[in-house]
Amino acid sequence: MGFMKPDLPQEDPQTFAARPFLDRIRVLSKHWVEHGFGSPWMVHCLYILKLVVLYAFGGLLVVSATTDGVGSLSDIGQWWDQPVVYEKLLLWTVLLEVIGLAGSWGPLAGHFDPMMGGALHWLRPGTIRLPPWPGKVPGTAGDTRKVIDVVLYVALIGSLVASLVMAGNSDGMVRKDVLAAIAVLLVVCGLRDRLIFLGARSEQYLPAIVFMTVFDVHDMLIALKLLIVIVWIGAGTSKFGKHFSMVVPPMVSNMPVPFSKWLRRAHYKGGTEDLRPSGLGWFMGHIMGTLVELAIPLILLFSPNRTITLLAAAAMVIFHVFIVTTFPLAVPLEWNILFGFTAVFLFVGHPAQDGYSVLDFSQGWILPVVVIALAFFPVLGNFRPDLVSFLPSLRQYAGNWASATWAFKPGCEERLNEIKGAAKNHVEQLQTMGFGLLGYSPGDSEMLLQKTIAWRGMHSQGRGLYSLLIERLPDIDQRTVREAEFICNSLTGWNFGDGHLHDERLIEAVQKRLNFAPGELVVVYCESQPIHKDTQAYRVIDAALGVIERGTWKVADAVEEQPWLPNGPIPLNVTWTHPEHNEHTAQPAPVEA
Template identity: 55%
Template sequence: MPFLTPDVPPVDPAEFRTLPRQERIRTLANFWAVYGFGTPKSVHAIYITKLLVLYVCGGVVLATLTSDVGGPLEVSSWWDQPIIYQKLVLWTLFLELFGIGGTWGPLAAHFKPMTGGISYWARPDTIRLPPWPQRVPLTSGDNRTPGDVLLYLATLGSFVIAIVSGGMRPDGFGFDLVDPRLMALSAALLVLCGLRDKILFLAARGEQYLPILIISTLAGTLLTSTDFIVAAKLIIVIVWICASISKINPHFENVIPPMVSNAPFTPKSLKRAHYRSLPEDLKPSKLAWFMAHILGTTAELVVPIVLLLSTNWTVTLLAVGSMVLFHLFITQTFPLAVPLEWNVLFAYIAICLFAGFPAGEGFGIMDFSQPWMLPVFAAVLFFFPVLGNLRPDLVSFLPSMRQYAGNWASATWAFAPGAEAKLNQLTRPANNQIDQLIDGLGYDPDVAEMTLDMTLSWRSMHSQGRGLFSVMQKYLRSEYETYSLREAEFCCNAVIGWNFGDGHLHDDQLIEAIQKRVGFAPGEFIVVWVESQPIHKATQEYFVMDAALGIIERGTWLVTDCVNEQPWLPNGPIATQVTWRHPELHPDSDQHDGDKEMA
């Protein structure tokens, strides 16, 4: 039955493994262009059920029955109530931090078990990654302690308490809110969790929701009812604007075709139309350019500004509808991090804040009671996106607001024959994805390998993948065909329980933590890692790391060289500029073919 069976490449899996790696990438990239991951529709049905039953229905029932706004079915009585807005944000926070929001299930490489999250973070001795261990006291180390587990569970509990609490009305407000003290508790615990482990803060999507907790804390003291609504509007508008600006780059056009190709209900003819000429040319077509830069970047920049400034009800309503459709489009593509709840929440927020509290009825930015606070508030919200685009090495791409922009820190892991199994020594509830597929789901080993090769082909369809595979080829040389290559984002999910396409979660900090526990021999575990492109530079910086030896090479590549190449690198590896090589630990000091080495 098509509903239960996946789409699979028309090749014999055993023979397929004997092909050269770049030929395998070409075959699977062309398959992805038409079929995406090939996931059975039954898997998408699981995600849709989770979204509608657990998230939407569960959240609405919890929020309405614990607030004096009418029952769940009385939509007209609660859709524009700020307390419902707050509680749905808290519900989203809870599900994300629990581990059953984004990055859940087989589309995020959680094959069996499907849930990472709490099964990792409520378990002592799993890996944690503090963001500033040398600068923030009491955060050093990479081992999760019983204290970390208690802090994590307390944070989850604070969200639940705030959700089920009744509302209260601050002085001068015309509507109820969650008690600001409960919001302050949730905000404080989330920050403490993040200082001990950046995985938890990012998994909760703290960069999106912490500002909402903060303005909720200030409601009734520093913020009037109008101030609260205007500040909430400003938060979501700045998220949209920063995300749109981050898409003004050479990478983003390459994001749209494979994203649309993975949409399970999109006609195959429309998927093919996003590429210039399958199977020879997988560069984005003119349609992909239009989708990326007009319906994507331009719309996401212009429409939110209209929403913020418009005092015309018809214009406001059209803008609200545009942003709702924008997020529903992303939702139906089932992107690999599967951030379905986040997109549905933002669609609801657009309706609640902008249709429920129109600027023309006294809720515009000029109605803020203390105008001096607006630029200060905006500056705080813009700080990390601006810093992250100028210095991506200092800020994760999530606080940098580069969602979907294609400009990501990324990596490829390579294991010598037999070495990958050593990762199963780690304290964690799930084994490597290859073992989940073979032992957990009963896949034939050749089919399991081809399934994981699919993720490499997906990465190759994005600009940075072509650079990663180029460097890996140059470093491994003849051994490039014998090593097992893995998409680091998926591997990271199995190691720490979560990843959202963020290379900062599997950089040298994680590799060192793994090496401390596993002890790979030199040459057994090789990583090629690349940083996001700074907004003012034409290059990306990469490093090569041997888990046993440390970083042994650094260099750069031109982004345009990656963007202009096909996924399977038919012209050979792209040119790279080596800026440093370890004089003793690098395999040789000779320049690789195609390299330029700086003196």
């Protein structure tokens, strides 16, 4: 890849766009093996600059300048392990997440021009919002952002700023009334719009803020240990099954480091010809990934020895730094840096042998209550993924994702620009990225967007979704096919791999505004695999008609195929079809008994 230019297949863009859908996936997925996303080096430099200057240096500067008893940055070795320092670094992270300057920022997350969503979208009345339970929670119905939503969002930002700059309690910690206000505003904003709640990474930071509010410093630190250990173990547990082995090879391929092409290809079973994971890919995923996330946290939690604790903490720091170097799509870089620091702060700075073990809570009831509260949504989400976002389910980057692909008839995608928001459609964004300095040509813009489709096909759910497309849409080769996560980013300002944010509710909001005719926009959607089943459920959704088909596919069939489906679509088990479906929208198979 070049410093300013992308690394894309050496194909004529117009000729390439005329190829059949599956042939495009074949070319682009093979190219991904050796080149990843192909983003210019400048893009990665922007992320590193943001991480070092805005997040790390900016956060430490805020802590140093606003906290009594904390010295200058030159004296950081004297104050890094003070509890108030951790409180403020966590709140600094939440502030950047809420604004849209942390995770899901920039080109690797589908934000090309502008490079952030978040506040640019959530400060605008009239934009799309997605309440989690609009028919059940009073005062939350509707999908249009109102002035009250903007006021609540501004209040949330203001409370986070106040927590960083205001004088603390008598014990020097962040004021508990301000922390309580942040917790309440996260919940209230989330009931009005789950995008803001999830965008703040509330599934992890909200429990931490609650612990800071209700516990004294000693109990707070122990509860925070339980929080991070359950996050690690939840993520490790989610990697059981057939999905995760397929995640690491594309991650390694996307690393902007001078690995040889041989080493990148070695993570796949047959180089660029067989894109199933090799033994090395399995080892990197389940030994260096799953095993680390399950075993090392337990060592940290129960270690009786300082040397063992130090080695285990170092292992977790290396683990999170490795993730940062892969620049995973959605780019949760700040989150990984904070968690690496957390491993050192909590377990090295406040080790169990110094009175901070899980058996040292001031009252016996705290341990079971905290564990049950932290484990509730991960357990429920793994058995009923349709009820819980993959974020509270703690399935971060496990490969077992709810996902969707949007298929537009020619000329229909451009109509998305009619929806009020901060960004235009992605073909136009790419051409003006970086004030034009990083802009792509129209043909290269289209090829890059189709590369995200190939990336999805390199994972298990992509093979099922694309089987649906070629089975149900005879004109798929002429349609514009888009990755739903990127569509969601442009329409709502945020996505982090959460398929629930681009399910029927978003499609209904789009249809209300654009009134597509039957067949003009068809979406294929799949839910995450429940931990106790061997299938994934899918839906075919016509924007004008709603859900027109439901069914399942076996995960084993999906993981054994190639992204371009050379053996044809995987078997689909249809369980229901809409009795009045339009024959021009899709051609579902007969309903099975």
